[in-house]
Structure formats: structure tokens, C-alpha cells
Amino acid sequence: MRLTGNGGGPGWTLPLPLLLVVLMVGALVAEPAYQADKRPLQCFMKGAADWDAAEFKAIQDKGDLFATWPPDEAGKAAIDACGKTLWEKHQEFFTKLIATWETVIAEPLPTYPPEQVAALRTTTPVVHLSFCRNMGNVFRLVAIHRAWAGHPEEALPLFLLCLRFSQILGAGDGMPPSLLQAMIGVAIGKFALGEPFWDVLGAKDLPGPLLASVSTHLQRLVKEEPDISVAYDVELTTSHNIVAAETYGPDSPKRAELLAQGGGKITKEQLDGFLTTMQKEMARLQDELRALVKKHRSRPRELADKAEELSADVEKSTQTPPTTAQAIWEVMGRTMFVVCFSNPGKALQGHLEKRYRLMGSALLAAVLVEEAGKPLPLADLATRLAPRLPRDLMSDKGDRCLIRVDGNRLVAWSVGKDGQDDRGDPKKDFLLFVLTR
Numbered sequence: 001m002r003l004t005g006n007g008g009g010p011g012w013t014l015p016l017p018l019l020l021v022v023l024m025v026g027a028l029v030a031e032p033a034y035q036a037d038k039r040p041l042q043c044f045m046k047g048a049a050d051w052d053a054a055e056f057k058a059i060q061d062k063g064d065l066f067a068t069w070p071p072d073e074a075g076k077a078a079i080d081a082c083g084k085t086l087w088e089k090h091q092e093f094f095t096k097l098i099a100t101w102e103t104v105i106a107e108p109l110p111t112y113p114p115e116q117v118a119a120l121r122t123t124t125p126v127v128h129l130s131f132c133r134n135m136g137n138v139f140r141l142v143a144i145h146r147a148w149a150g151h152p153e154e155a156l157p158l159f160l161l162c163l164r165f166s167q168i169l170g171a172g173d174g175m176p177p178s179l180l181q182a183m184i185g186v187a188i189g190k191f192a193l194g195e196p197f198w199d200v201l202g203a204k205d206l207p208g209p210l211l212a213s214v215s216t217h218l219q220r221l222v223k224e225e226p227d228i229s230v231a232y233d234v235e236l237t238t239s240h241n242i243v244a245a246e247t248y249g250p251d252s253p254k255r256a257e258l259l260a261q262g263g264g265k266i267t268k269e270q271l272d273g274f275l276t277t278m279q280k281e282m283a284r285l286q287d288e289l290r291a292l293v294k295k296h297r298s299r300p301r302e303l304a305d306k307a308e309e310l311s312a313d314v315e316k317s318t319q320t321p322p323t324t325a326q327a328i329w330e331v332m333g334r335t336m337f338v339v340c341f342s343n344p345g346k347a348l349q350g351h352l353e354k355r356y357r358l359m360g361s362a363l364l365a366a367v368l369v370e371e372a373g374k375p376l377p378l379a380d381l382a383t384r385l386a387p388r389l390p391r392d393l394m395s396d397k398g399d400r401c402l403i404r405v406d407g408n409r410l411v412a413w414s415v416g417k418d419g420q421d422d423r424g425d426p427k428k429d430f431l432l433f434v435l436t437r
Contacts, residue, residue, distance in 0.1 A: 066140070069195040076148075083145025086138055094142060094158070101157035105164050105217055109171045109224050132169060136162060136188035144196050152203040153210050159200065160217055162192040163358070170226035179340075179347060182231035186350045193357035195434050201365055202435050208373060215369050218362035225358055228351040229293050232344075236286040239340040240279065248275050274329045281333030285314060289341065300352050300393050301419055304345035314338055349417045352393065353430045356401070356414050359390050360432025364412075378405045378437060385412065394419055394430065401432055410435040 065071060065079050087094060097104065139162040147155035169185030200206070201214070247254050248271075258271060288310060296303035315338045322328045367385055376384070382403050389401040392414045402421065403412040411424040412432035422428040 066191065066194065066196070079141060080145050080148055083141040083143075084149075086142050087145055094154075097161065098154050098157045101161055102213065102217070105157075105160055109167060109226070132184050132188065136165070136191060139165075140192060140196065143200070147196070147200045147203070150205075152200045152206045155200045156206070156210065156214050159192055159197045160214060160221075163189055163221055166192065166354075167221065167224060167226060170231065179231050179235035182226065182228070183347055183350060185226070186354045189354045190350070190357060193354070193361055195436075197361065198364065198433050198435060201361065202368060202437070204375075208369075211365065212369050215362070215365035218358070218365050222355075222358050222362050225355055228348055229297060231347075231351075232293055233290065235340060236290065239336065240282060240286065274325065277326050278329040278333040278336075281330045282337050285310075285334065285337040289344070298393070300348055301417065304348045304417070307341075307344035307348065311338060311341055311344055353414075353416075356390070356430045356432050360401075360412055363388060363390075364433045364435060375437065378408070378410045378435070381435075382410055385410075389432070408437055410437075 065075050065082075068075070070076070071079060139158050143155040143158035143162070146152075146158070166185040166187075166189035169188065170182040201211075248258075249255065255271070259266065259268065262271075289307065292303060292306045292310065296306055314334050318331050318334050318338065322331050363385065367381065367388075371381075382405055386400070386403050389403060389412060392399055392401045394417065395415050396419055401412060401414045402424070403410065404424065405411075406424070411434050413424040414430040414432065415421045416429040418428065420428070424431065
């Protein structure tokens with residue numbers, strides 16, 4: 001599974017201290033996490049007892065199997081074999097989770113007060129990035145296997161639970177998310193909301209009541225999709241706390257190391273003054289980014305360009321050698337800012353692409369419910385859907401997203417990050433959905 005694909009998230013260049021704080025998603029649980037009274041994230045993070053390292057290693061690269069859809073015969077066999085193995089080994093877990101999926105998915109997203117954001121520290125329990133990525137693959141593989149085995153009623157709940165998992169990551173499972181953590185949620189959601197999901201959603205033998213329930217839950221997931229501004233704002237606070245409290249705070253080893261290296265030539269008071277300089281410079285740049293998000297949030301392409309320009313300008317400014325002690329600490333503040341906000345434009349685009357896919361899937365499900373088991377010709381369906389498509393925020397014209405019939409496929413799309421209409425090319429445009437009949 002690619003976390004930095006088309007429109008994906010930031011580059012993987014963060015240092016270890018930042019990586020340790022970006023995945024504050026709670027401790028792994030070993031008890032049966034599929035019970036109705038358990039939190040949704042725990043249903044996916046049952047892992048420690050059941051998903052061993054060897055099993056994950058076999059799964060890790062399976063995301064490549066989804067690069068082209070529909071897959072060729074060899075690819076289909078590989079996907080089905082892997083999904084079947086997972087299903088058979090963990091059938092009790094999946095069966096009970098599917099049986100209670102509506103209770104699990106209906107649990108509200110976590111919220112957090114401002115003081116909790118301000119108090120964020122690196123001591124929060126963490127799990128590995130690869131674990132979240134692989135759990136997304138687990139549910140996708142099993143969902144596709146169950147669909148191909150003639151059980152779309154089992155596949156759809158697994159897809160939707162995977163979507164909820166991605167939202168919970170973005171909201172931090174009760175803890176403030178970091179930008180990287182939120183982008184992992186985006187990546188998982190984007191891959192769950194792909195053609196395999198749309199194929200199952202449009203399956204002829206899908207029970208009507210289940211489709212209606214899925215439609216209702218998709219509408220709610222659209223309303224509850226975490227906003228990119230939340231992740232950015234929390235990342236600003238988090239990165240400042242790392243610098244101020246964890247790295248250079250009164251009891252940190254780094255502070256003691258700096259004083260020792262000074263050989264008595266730098267006092268605690270002087271060090272505090274330098275740290276204040278660094279924090280002020282970092283805070284100044286953070287405020288600039290906050291202002292950009294606030295000013296351009298309704299124009300994502302412009303916001304992405306402005307954020308990238310800010311990041312590039314700040315990085316360029318760090319290349320000039322400082323000549324004073326104060327300038328050294330100002331450069332350190334700028335460097336920390338650049339490290340924290342690698343590829344901000346791609347992060348914004350990734351969030352928007354996921355949102356479009358979610359809105360498109362919800363719209364498709366609603367129209368399929370309206371068909372009531374009597375499929376319309378694709379051309380008639382396109383005519384019915386066109387006025388209901390969302391406004392395309394990536395278009396300079398402010399038009400609605402686009403839809404067309406392409407042979408036996410109905411394709412809806414946004415013009416994507418370059419603002420140019422490429423007729424629903426998934427490499428250039430943002431797909432809302434693809435319905436094949």
C-alpha cells in the first residue's frame with residue numbers, strides 16, 4: 001500500500017522523536033475487540049495477539065496488487081488467495097465484527113478539548129506506522145475475497161469499517177492527531193474507497209436493506225470526515241511542544257548536553273534566551289501557515305501552492321550560514337518548521353481527494369438505493385446524477401464535478417490538483433466513483 005501515491009501525504013523524512021509522537025492511537029488490545037461495547041479503533045487494533053510479524057510481512061506488499069483494476073488473472077488469484085487465508089485464519093474475528101458492524105461504525109468520533117492539545121507530550125502510547133498500513137490492507141483483502149466468494153453483504157461492512165478506521169486515525173482516537181497520522185488515515189481511506197469498493201457497492205445481488213444502511217452510514221461519514229485544518233493546527237501545537245518541552249525543557253537530556261558542550265561558557269539563562277528566539281521564529285512561521293489555511297481553505301489549489309511556496313522559501317532561508325548566536329537559533333526554528341511540514345501541498349491534496357471519493361461514494365449509494373433493484377441505463381443514471389455532484393473546488397470556474405459514460409462504465413471526477421480536465425484519468429484527476437455494468 002502506497003502512502004504517498006497520487007495526491008498522497010508528506011514525505012517520510014521526519015526524525016525519530018517526531019515519528020514517535022505522530023501515532024497517538026492507543027495501546028494494542030488482546031481481548032476480543034469485536035464486542036459491541038468496544039471502541040471502533042480497538043476492533044482494528046486487536047493485532048498484538050492475532051496478527052504476528054510473519055503474517056504482516058506476507059501482507060505488506062499486497063497493496064501493489066491493487067495498482068491496476070480490474071486485475072489480470074494472476075493478480076486476481078493472488079488477491080483472492082491472500083484474502084482467503086486471512087479469512088480462514090481469523091474467521092471468528094471477522095464474522096463477529098461483521099455481525100456488529102452497525103453498532104461499531106455508529107460510535108461517534110473522538111473529540112478533545114483545547115487544553116488536551118496544549119498538554120500533548122511524547123509520552124502518549126504509540127503503535128507502528130506499518131501496523132496501521134497493514135491493517136488497512138488486511139480488511140481490503142478480506143473484503144474483496146468475500147465479495148468474490150459471493151458474499152457482498154460481508155464485504156461492504158468491512159470496507160466501511162476500514163473507512164471508519166481511517167477517520168479515527170485522522171481524529172486521533174481521542175487524542176489530537178498529527179499531520180502524519182492524519183495522512184495515514186487519508187491513505188487508508190483513499191485505498192478503501194477505490195474500484196473494488198465501487199464494484200461491490202454496485203453488485204446486483206446486494207440486499208436492498210443493506211445497501212440502504214450503507215448509504216445512510218456513508219452520508220454520516222461524509223459529515224464527520226476530519227478537516228485538514230484540524231490536523232495542521234494540532235501539528236503546529238505538537239511540534240512547538242516537542243521543541244519547547246521535550247527537546248529543550250528543564251529536565252531533557254538534550255538541554256543538559258547543550259550546557260555540557262558549552263563548557264561553562266553558556267549559562268542556563270543564556271540558553272533559555274536562545275530557545276526563546278528559536279520558539280519565536282518557529283511560532284512566527286506557524287502563524288503564517290495558519291493564516292494561509294484560514295484565507296485560502298475554500299480554494300485548495302491556491303492553498304496548496306501558497307503552502308508549498310512558504311515551505312520552499314523557509315527552507316531556502318536556512319541555506320545562508322548564520323553569523324551570530326541569535327541567527328543560529330532562528331535558523332534552527334526555521335529548520336524545525338520545514339521538517340514538521342514536509343510537502344504541505346500534497347497533504348492538502350490528499351485530504352481533498354479522499355473527501356471527493358467519500359462524497360462520490362455516498363452519492364452513488366444513494367442513487368443505487370433509489371433504483372430499487374431496477375438498474376437504469378448508464379446514460380440515464382448520469383443525467384440523474386449530474387446536478388447532484390458536488391462543486392469542484394479544484395476548478396477555477398467553480399463548476400460541479402464531471403460525469404460521463406465510458407463504455408460499460410460510469411465515471412465521475414474532479415479536475416484534480418492541476419485544475420485541468422483529463423476526462424477522469426485517475427493519474428491526473430480525482431475520481432469520485434466508477435460504476436461498471
